Each structure stands twice: as structure tokens, then as C-alpha cells.
Amino acid sequence: MTLLNVFYTILKISFLGSVAAIVILFVKKIFKNKISAACHYLIWIILLVRLVMPYYPESSISIYNFFTNHNYKTEEIQSPVINNMSHNYINSNNIQSGVNSSEQKHFSTDSFLIADKQQEFANKNEPNAFNLLPNQSRYTFSEYTYDSNKSRFQVPYIAAIIWLLGVCFGAVYILWLQLSYSMKIKSLSPCNNRNIIAIYEICKSKMKVNKKIPLVMDARIKTPSLLGILHPKIILSPDYVELLMEDELKFVFMHELAHYKRKDIIVRWILIFLQILHWFNPVIWFVFNIIRQDSEKACDEQVLSYIEPNEYKKYGNTMLKMLDIFSGNNSIYGAVGMINRKKFIIERVKNIVNFKKNYLLWSILGIAIFSVLAVFLLTNAKQPPQEVIKIKYEAEEIGPDIELESVSKIKLLSNEQLLTYDMENRQFIIIDDEGNRIDINCEGLPQDFPVQLFTIDSNDYIYTFVSNTEPKIYVHTLEGEKIREINLELKDVNISEENAIFRWDMKVDSKGNIYLLIPQAQQASTQVFDPEGKHIKTLKSDGYVLMVLDEEDNLYTITYKDKVYITKQNPLKDEILWEYEDDKNLSYLRTAAYSKQDQSIYLAELNNNNISKFDPESQSLNKMINMDAILSEKTQDEFNFQDFAINNDGSIYLCVYNNKDNKSYLYKVNSRKIHIEGGIKELTISVRHLSPILEYAINKFENQHPDIVINIDNHNAFSWITSDMTYEETLKTLEESAKKANDFVQKINAQMLTGKGPDILLIDSIPYRRYADKKLLLDLKELMEEDASFDKSQYYSNIFDALEYKGKLYAMPLDFSYPAFLTNTGFLKEQSIEINDKGWTWKDFIDIANRATKDIDGDGTIDMYGMPTIVPERLFQYIYNSLDKGFVDYETGKATFTSEEFIDLLKMCENISQETFVNPDISEGDMQMEGIVLYPFHIHDFSIFYSNGLINADEVSFYGYPTLNNATYNFDSGEMYGINSQTKYKEEAWEFIKYLISEEIQCYQQLYSIPINKRAREIKIEDRFADAEDMMNKYGDLYGYQVTSLDKIKKQLTDNVEKLNEILPKLNHTNMNDIQVDEIIEEEVRRFFNGERSAEETAEAIQRKVEMYFKE
DSSP, X not given: OOHHHHHHHHHHHHHHHHHHHHHHHHHHHHTTTTSOHHHHHHHHHHHHHHHHOOOOOEETTOGGGGGSOOSOEEEEEESSEEETTOEXXXXXXXXXXXXXXXXXXXXXXXXXXXXXXXXXXXXXXXXXXXTTSOTXXXXXXXXXXXXXXXXXXXXXXXXXXXHHHHHHHHHHHHHHHHHHHHHHHTTOOBOOOHHXXXXXHHHHHHTXXXXXXXXXXXXXXXXXXXXXXXXXXEEEOHHHHTTSOHHHHHHHHXXXXXXXXXXXXXXXXXXXXXXXXXXXXXXXXXXXXXXXXXXXXXXXXXXXXXXXXXXXXXXXXXXHHHHHHOOSOXXXXXXXXXOOOHHHHHHHHHXXXXXXXXXXXXXXXXXXXXXXXXXXXXXXXXXXXXXXXXXXXXXXXXXXXXXXXXXXXXXXXXXXXXXXXXXXXXXXXEEOTTOOEEEEOOTTOOOSSOOOEEEEOTTOOXXXXXOSSSOEEEEEOTTOOEEEEEEOXXXXXXXXXXXXXXXXXXXXXXXXXXXXXESSSTTOEEEEEXXXXXXXXXXXXXXXXXXXXXXXXXXXXXXXXXXXXXXXXXXXXXXXXEXXXXXXXXXXXXXXXXXXXXXXXXXXXXXXXXXXXXXXXXXXXXXXXXXXXXXXXXXXXXXXXXXXXXXXXXXXXXXXXXXXTTEEEEEEEEEEEEEEOSOOEEEEEEEXXXXXXXXXXXXXXXXHOTTEEEEEEEOOOOOOOOTTOOHHHHHHHHHHHHHHHHHHHHHHHHHHHTTOOOSEEEOSSSOHHHHHHTTOBOOHHHXXXXXXXXXXXXXXXXXXXXXXXXXXXXXXXXXXXEEXXXXXXXXXXXXXXXXXXXXXXHHHHHHHHHHHOBOSSSSSSOOBBSEEEOOHHHHHHHHHHHOSSOSEEXXXXXXXXXXXXXXHHHHHHHHHHTSTTEEEEEETTOSOOXXXXXXXXXXXXXXXXXXXXXXXXXXXEEEEOOOSOTTOOBOEEOOEEEEBTTOSOHHHHHHHHHHHTSHHHHTOTTOOSEESBHHHHHHHHHHHHHHHHHHHHHHSEETTEEOSOHHHHHHHHHHHHHHHHHHGGGOOBOOOOOHHHHHHHHHHHHHHHTTSSOHHHHHHHHHHHHHHHHHO
């Protein structure tokens, strides 16, 4: 809970408490002389309870119903809810995740669609050693987040700070006074006067007080007082005691003992605590003073019940005498005494003189009043009836019978019809919501090349950019009539060298000025021209990639630099109005649009097919639509997003290209309101990073379960690594990422151990085995067995078995991969080198790598290397994770890092990284591995298809890492999820876990590793073969590899898939450590490779620290 939440809670409690206090005062006024003083005092317990507890049951007779709006409420929920708008995705599955989104590939082709399709393959499939690591590795991420700090400077936050300072000051002040007097009281001497002690003991006996309560003498005290809860003491002034007669002294003692019997000291401390919390509320201060007065009256009443009626007057006279000889109150907080203000003493004396024994009727009346007030004041207002409406989105195809061959852009006209351009037929087209089309023949528009760039202005004039020889803009009406032809004074751009104009952007403001965004130029620029084409200025773009104009001609630009920036500016006046900064988290944005309806900017992300809304006023970023989830289940995997537009009622139009039939389609996305009856069930999922498959699954699951809302707690606990980082930058980023991950684990630990954990959590590097030992996670194996609908044979159950802990399964894997060496098999055959991975050793690997390192053409330069450069720490990680022997046994809590095998592993990694078969010019992060024979890799179905392009080899295969035990087959697990045993929605959480591994979700295009669902894998392999054949037939290309023999490559793909098919059922071991253990290993291994420690010293250090970890 944040400070602001705590402050708001205190304000609410304080207000409700003030209402209760006023009601109690009113009731006390009515029944002032009708109930006893004890009842008057008892009633205040209701207020104290009200101020202590924030939550109470609802009631229709609660007094707080007067402060509640009883109108019928409607709550609209747009879900899923991503807390803090955090969207980041990592994954060995997500091949894009390791590529810096600002790095764009460009292709020189005559056809936009061929270029864009190849661009889509490149963006989706470029291999990278970083992004091919499994989820178990914490190093490669791309994220999308908005974490605003603006609230820290708003009035509520400032008020909360002031309140907190007041609480701290009050607490420190009280603590200082208490400690000061506690130190003094230790030096005080007890009362030694036998007469006084005798009177005191008689009083104790009469009031039946058996507790040893010493009398302590203090000359500085102003009035007799009772002090202390566990070890109470009565403090007396020796000077004043001598002035009191025996009977008077007896009354003083009885009064203080009455305070003890009534536990008034505890009540006083509760008042002090509450007064500190509500120091700002004058009502609380006023009422608490009355409570203290009622405490004294109740105490007087109890004393009178122990003495005879003829002594009442003496008791009152004693009080008046003490008022004369004692001066004021003690400055001892938490003490209770007999004397306070004169006016109140006189009132008490009158009560004493008129005191009568309680009648039974009075007691019954007091109990009745207390009960009625408790019902009215210790209940909350009945909440009005509330209808929950869940907002979801549906996509409806516009004109299924429209023949659109190759549409890449759409523009919304003022009548809310769509304008587009079919590049295949070189035709402008207007389309309405019913799918009717009107072809536009633009007068005088050159037809030599298809139009790559066009826009419209506020008058619905079509502006078409043409660059056959000189840059020109043709302006036409919607009827095709040419209005004018504009020659552009384009600056610093050689138009003949630009072959990616389809990536440019063009806008026209209300005055006819033209804005041209050129992101591909060597010096990316945004140039502004007047209506006649004259160059006005070039904006300092700093890498603008997108731009939109609002109705007031303000320009919003999106920039990729070291971070992502959205800037609002008035370019003609050189005014930067504001700049929103996002910490390098937004993924690659395809396009943007401005909505006049809500004055917001909508951003479409290419990598994860999301449309998000950026509100310029609040500068907040919110996810709106996951396009994959709303498109047809049958065809979403075939679509390539192109463009979108927003109309005045908030509906979104999508333009997509179908990779199967090579046609374009239009969709209209409308919000759908689902009325929920019976209440909402909220599931919370906590993740270190939000992956596309989880977000996709949540959207689909909620569509099928309208009564369930899923909240995503996305912690963004990582740092982003890019392929252009230096070794030192990479290490620094790894350390930063590890720290964030460790902080995340500590947060989850605290939540889980206090019973406040999420319903479902990503089992990444968290110590889930410790959770299991404390029974904080559900046994998924048991849920499988109890669920008659769950067929274990549909999955790779050997993966389930390998992940069991103490005979139970706590983590459900979505995917996995097989660690192996990707090899240039054709080159090995040419060199007569054979690999037998059934029983080879690391010594065999080194020998083969040395033999494969060759100067083929004899020019003195090595042409083929055994493997790329891999920093020792990373090489160690590859081999360590692939070992068939674990050095940590979590079931027994024992480690064996001082074993000979681990020490040899350290030495071997150091030696391998220094071998001559390592290519010094190619590192594992490079996009191309040409000239590499053996490449450490994570094999899965998709990687089989792009492996030729990765190492640029005609024949490629893979071989498992050397092992000590031929019966052990390693795998790396991908995303895994567990269920909190404390969840209120066990059935719903299990249904969602099952849905994650269902065929529908496992077939998702962005799940790149091996699906745990067998049927989903079969479907995806079929699709991979179809895509590969289509790609090779159309372009002669297979994910960057120029195919030389179609038959040979098909056979290779088939052989490798069959080889993987044989291995998968045998996988039975994985090395997956808690994050704390990983950090220990990484830290010490880094020191070893830096030369700070020997292998033996490193092993001993790791062993010692891991053992300490197990003992914690």
C-alpha cells in the first residue's frame, strides 16, 4: 500500500469517526442523567473501535447511509487490467525481443508488399543468441511501460507528506517524553511511610486488587497519578501527601486503584495513538478530551460504590481540597490522575454529592443504548445496487467480398468512409461500412509506379507524393479531379537513392502546409512546406519515426533515441509544449493516429500487435486492443498488420494483409459491453515480465469467461540488452537486470509469506520450491488427477515429470527447448569430420572444433572457425545449464560445487574461450554466423527453419551437448506458472492454467519454442513447412538464406524435425536454480574469469554461500 493510499484510508476513517463522535455526543446529551457514568464512558468504546478498524459489514440501517449516493451505479471495466501500464516481453519464444526496436531493416525492391513481407519475416525471425535463451535466462528483454512520477508533486501527495511528518513528530515527541520519565522513575525511591502504606494496603484489600502496585515518591509531580501498563506504579508527591488526612488519602488511593481496575491506562494509550494518527482533526481532539473526563467520572462512580453514602460528601471535599493544594496536570503522557481542570472538578463534585446507586432499569437502558449505537455506527453504508459492465472489443470484417489485392494504408474521410490505395491495381478506393467500394480515377496521376505515400487534408483532398524524377505532390478531389500539382523543395535528400518511401509519412494542416517525415534518410528529418511546396523549415527531428497532427495543428512526434519520446510542439512557432519520456520501453511502432473524439494519440505496435492509447492531458499510456485476440481464431496467425484509423465514435478500422492468400482485408473494431450478473471474479497474475502469449491468452480467456477480470501485476524487473552493446555495457546491464530481478523476488516473497500474494504467479527465478515447502503453492499434479477433463497424454508429460519437486508439480510449463550445437553439417562432411553425440565428451568437442577451423582458400586467413566468440561467463552459462548433473539438490538442501566436475567445468570454459578455434570477429550476439561450424543454440521447431540463414550454410543439423550420462536428456523450460494455495478462486485459476496449455493458445504465432501441447506443435510444424515452401517458391529465400536446392533444403528440414521428434519424449532433466543461487554463481564465476580467484577458491566460495542460503 502506498503512502497516498494510507493517507486516503486515514482520511476516510477520520471522517467516519467524526460522524460517530457527533452522534455519540448527541445521544449522551439526551440521556445525560438517565444512565450511569460507566455507561457514558462505555459508549466511547464504539468510537475507538470505529477509529481503529477501517472495514465493517454493510447495513441498510447504518448512520452512514445518509452520506451515500443511493442511485443505481454502473461500473465499466476494460480488461485485462495491467497495473502501472506495464507491458514488457521477454522470451526465448519471442525472436524479436532481443532486437533494438529502433534498428530497422530496409529492402531494395520494386514492390512495397514484397519488401514489407520480407521486413515482417526479418522483424519476426531474425535469430540472436540473446533472444534465443530460454525464460530461465534473465538477460534479454523488451518492455512497454509507463510509470509516472507526476503524482508526487500533486496536492494530495503533498498533504500525505505533511500528515506523515505530523505523525512522526507526534510519535517522536511522545516517545521522548516517555523515555525521559522512564529513566527518571528508575531513580525514584519507593514510599517508606508505614502509615501511608497501611492505608494503601487497606484500600487494595477493600477493592480486591491483588496486583503488586508500588507507591513511588516524586517531589516534582503535581497530582497523584497511576502510570504503567505491565508494571503499574502510583506516583505521589511527598510534600503534598503530608497535607492530606487519613480518609482523604484513602480516597486518593481508591481513585487510582479504580483506574487500574478499569484498565484506563490502556485506554489512555489508545487515545494517544489515535490522536497522533488523526492529529489534523479538531473533532477528535475535542471528543478525546471528553472521553478523559468521562473516564474520571466513571472512576468516581466506582469509588463511591465501595464507600458508604455518608462518605460521599467527604470524597467530594477531598477532591476540592486537592484542587487547592495541587496545581494542574502532570506532563506524563499515558498517566491517569485524580485532579484536572477546576471547572470539571466542580462538576464532578456535584455528581458525587448527588450520586445514587444504579437502578437495574438504568443499566438495562445503558446496555440498550450501547447496542443500538453499535449497530448504527459499527456498520458501513449499504452500497447501492451496482451493475458491472465489462468492455471488450470485437472485429467485424468490412465487405468480405471486396477484392483488395495489396492495401497498405487507410485514411478516414470526414463522412467516416475509408480512403485507401490498392497497389496491385494502382487504384484509389473509397469504402463505406457496408463494404461498398467506389474506384477513383485520379486525373493526371502518373502510373509508372504504385503510390507509396498519400494523405488527406481537412477538405478530404487527396495528396499523393510521387518521386519518379523530381519530388511532386498531386492534389485531387475524391472524384479524381486534379486541383494542383506541387513541386517540393526537398532539402538534403537524394530522391533517386530513396527506395523505402513507403516508410515516410505525410500530413497536411488546416492551412495547407505540408509535413514530410523522412525516417530513412542518413540524417532523418521532418520537413515543412507551404501550400505551394516551398520549403519553410526542417525540424530538429533527432530521429522522429512517427507524427500526427491534431485539430489545432499541433504536431505530435515519436522519437527513438536512448529513450522513447513523445513530443507535442507547434513547429511553425518553434515551441515545444511538452515532452513525454519513456525509458526505452516502447516496442517498434508501426503507425499512429489522432482521435478527435477524446483528443488522444493511438499507437500501433508491430511486434505484439497491440493498439495503445496515449492521453496527452494526463500523459498516461493504456493498452486498448490486442489485435491477435480479436481477429478470427482461424486466421489471426495469417495476418500482417498494416494500418489503422479512428472515427468520431471511437471505432477503430484495421487494415491487415493475409499472408496465405496475399490479399488485404479491412476490419471495424467496436467496443462491446457485457453485462455481468452475479458479480466479478478477479484473478491477479504477478509477472516479472509480461509476454505476448500471456497477454494474448488473458484476452481470449476473458472473452470466454465474462465474469472473470484478470489483473496483471507487471513488475518490469529487468534491463534491456541490445546487440550493439559492448562487453562492459553488457555486463553492467546484466548486473542491473539481476538487481531488479532480485528486488522483484523480495517483493513476491513478502507478499506470499504474508498471505497477500497473487492468485497466479510466473515461476521464473523465484524460489518456488521454498513456497512449496511452506505449502504456499497448489500441487498441479493433484489438480490434473482430479480433473476428469484433463488428458495428460495430450502433452509432453515427460516435461511435467522432470519438473516435479518431492513428487509434486508446482510449475506448469508452456514451452521448452533443447540445448544443442547448431552445426554446419555440409562443411563437416567435406572435412570428413563425424560427430557422435550419443557418447562424445567435451574433449571430443574441442578436437572437432580445432579440426573444423580451416584456411580453405590458402590465403593465410582462416575462413572457417569452430565457434563464435562467447564471453567466458556466457559460455559457462551455456554449458552449466546443459549439464546432465545438477550441483544443487533442492530436495535435500545440499550442494556439491566443490566437486571435481564443477572445478573442471570452470577450467574448461576458461580454456575454450581462449582457443584458436574461436572466431574473434564474430560474437554470439551477431545476426549472422557465417563461417561458424558449431554454435551453442536452443533448438526448437522454429529455429530449425531459420538455422540455415543464421550460419549461412547449405546443410545444417544439430547435436546435443556432451554428457556424462547417455540416459540423461536436458531441456530448458520456457514460461511456467503456479497457483497460490491461498487463492479464493482455485477453480478459475486452474481453468486459466489449463487454457494456457490448450491447443488454441499453444498455436499462437508468438510462441516460438516447443509447445507443451503435442497437437499444437503438430499444427505449427505444418504451418512452418507451408510458410517455408511459400517463401522459397516466391522469393527463393528461407529466413535470409538463399536456397540453392529446394529438394535438399526440404529434406534437411524434414530430417531435423524428425530428429527432434525422437529426442523430445526422452527429455528428462533441467537445471533451474533459485535466483539467489544463480546470483551467487554468477558473482563468483565472474571473479574467476577476471583472474581474482582460482577455480578451487571459486568453487569453495560458491559452496559456502549456497549452504548459507539453504540455512536461512
